[in-house]
Amino acid sequence: MKHFSEISATAERVVDAAETLIQERGYNGFSYDDVARIVGIKKPSIHHHFATKGELAVVVVQRYVHRFKEKLLQIEGSQAGASERLLAYATLFEQTFSVDQHLCVCGMLGAEAGALPELVNHEVQVFFDVNMNWLRQVVSEGQRAGQLAKTVEPQNVAAIYLSLLEGAMVVGRGTRQGVGPASVASQFLKTLKPA
Amino acid sequence: MKHFSEISATAERVVDAAETLIQERGYNGFSYDDVARIVGIKKPSIHHHFATKGELAVVVVQRYVHRFKEKLLQIEGSQAGASERLLAYATLFEQTFSVDQHLCVCGMLGAEAGALPELVNHEVQVFFDVNMNWLRQVVSEGQRAGQLAKTVEPQNVAAIYLSLLEGAMVVGRGTRQGVGPASVASQFLKTLKPA
DNA sequence: GTCTATATCTTGATAGAC
DNA sequence: GTCTATCAAGATATAGAC
Secondary structure: OOOOOOOOHHHHHHHHHHHHHHHHHHHHHHOOOOOHHHHHOOOOHHHHHHHHHHHHHHHHHHHHHHHHHHHHHHHHHHOOOOHHOOOOOOHHHHHHHHHOOOHHHHHHHHHHHHOOOOHHHHHHHHHHHHHHHHHHHHHHHHHHHOOOOOOOHHHHHHHHHHHHHHHHHHHHHHOOOOOOOHHHHHHHHHHHOOO | OHHHOOHHHHHHHHHHHHHHHHHHHHHHHHHHHHHHHHHHHOOHHHHHOOHHHHHHHHHHHHHHHHHHHHHHHHHHHOOOOOHHHHHHHHHHHHHHHHOOOOOOOOHHHHHHHHHHOOOHHHHHHHHHHHHHHHHHHHHHHHHHHHOOOOOOOHHHHHHHHHHHHHHHHHHHHOOOOOOHHHHHHHHHHHHOOOO
């Protein structure tokens, strides 16, 4: 399987289309024909770029994780405090959700884990590991610096915050009231203010 | 469409099977044939009980919501304090997740909202409305009684708590570390302790 | 209520020409 | 790299016998 950085311009558009379809309808909610129609080529041409659907999904996730890591680095470069970093982190999810209530690619695939090729599940796990580690680190530093309350261990705050954001997108879709991840996150952060 | 209380014993087993399949694989991850195999009858017999897949899913959700309301009433009857009620509420999600990492039916369908019949989406919305209202009420009483901190408005605590639990199941599936909703919820409740 | 048989469509995937 | 043609399998759904 090719690395996502080595694919052609057309393959890139295939990945773009697949990513959007996963965010809107899930892995089992779209077909190669849906992708073909969006890209503007025929179904067998999609197979030329990605032999199987699972392979396509793996590349979608790998690129998604890579871009997410870049954004985490940007946050580290632009935000000094832990609270600000956590708020900026929530904004990543908000930006995703603000486009037609798009779900996090890995939130959707995580929910569908029981119906996915094992290779896809493995890549999704990478996403959650990366995010859990980053959040734990940010919270740990924030607590040490006195910017965040020490009510809950960094590891557990990380789990809370990630679950909160993924869940807010799901609930936001289910209710159609669309509270959105940023709003829920900012409310939660109130509870982490040091005494 | 029949009400879920008026269906036959076989139809009940069809709903049982569909519920499990939705929790494991999502609406677009199972077929009438999957249901037929589990129940032990042929595919057209499923259609006899539920003309369309959407209709079947609607009944699954309606029964799920009904049972959930019963459990909420049981919590009200057995737990007096707000913290205890919120903990017992999290246990509902934990019990679901503890069976083969089953997702909340409406968490799964909420994620898949973009690929579902509108009738199904409507029923899912009922679930979230019921839960948001119940949680808001519990938190409101808890804050008034001084059992919960007033850092965040009851409405927003409700959104946080519901998102947290739905998200914990998704993340728990994605990571396979399986932290689980009860653990994440109990950690969060630490932040709601009054000063 | 359940079955066999069938219709119709869509799915992921392949063969082979251009 | 894209196409037409095609495949085998699986999808939802219906007709009609028992």
